[in-house]
Amino acid sequence: KRLILIGPPGSGKGTQSPIIKDDYCLCHLATGDMLRAAVAAKTPLGIKAKEAMEKGELVSDDLVVGIIDEAMKKPSCQKGFILDGFPRTVVQAQKLDDMLQKQGSKIDKVLNFAIDDAILEERITGRWIHPSSGRTYHTKFAPPKAPGVDDVTGEPLIQRKDDTAAVLKSRLEAFHKQTEPVIDYYKKKGAVAELHAEKPPKEVTTEVKKVLS
């Protein structure tokens, strides 16, 4: 399967991804995770992406299309993939479609994590992450067994620098202006499935499985 997850920051894409990935043996390509790794490693890509990310603005289309093009060549992606956080502009979607067309393939399903903006601040400001595994916790909705510590490894959890109310505002603006048109782009192709992303995580998982069965 070739899937796209679209939704605003905090809508639950990263939480549902590991479950979908394991059920269907897909690779999980999250452009946000790849960009954060590049920033931490101070690679040329990371140096170019850092400023926009800190402000909650989108990184340029060419940079992210480049990383996705490269990442999709991995052997683990040949059976299919989950794109999490990409495409975020119509230009990115068109370039992705071109890349897939060249391989004679296309996107099977776009999962739209529809949710009201009002819920997202609490989700984002309470988010804690185990960076090396990508496991995500929430102080209220999914607390770790011990505060600030990953359940599996016992390693410390971190909060993302851009997970503040102020930066969330810019990220939501970018979502509504630049990413919502991507949903319409795929609606015209009849590929979009709507999820009720405000529901508890397990109920969202049930909806996802129904859509993909």
Ligand code: ADP
């Ligand atoms: P995204 O990847 O879309 O930005 P995440 O999956 O990281 O979102 O979720 C954001 C925060 O909200 C995390 O702290 C996560 O634990 C929590 N969360 C995810 N899904 C739900 C849900 N259905 N209900 C309540 N909290 C959730």
Ligand code: ADP
């Ligand atoms: P979230 O999980 O909260 O939706 P991400 O981790 O996907 O956020 O993205 C973090 C930041 O990385 C974004 O605010 C943006 O600056 C950058 N980014 C990630 N994916 C893209 C993309 N496809 N196009 C442009 N910028 C991106």
Ligand code: ADP
């Ligand atoms: P208005 O245009 O009146 O400001 P919107 O059309 O943006 O209202 O939608 C109303 C609410 O539904 C908003 O809070 C928005 O976050 C949410 N919403 C609308 N479309 C989506 C979508 N595709 N994904 C997530 N949330 C959405």
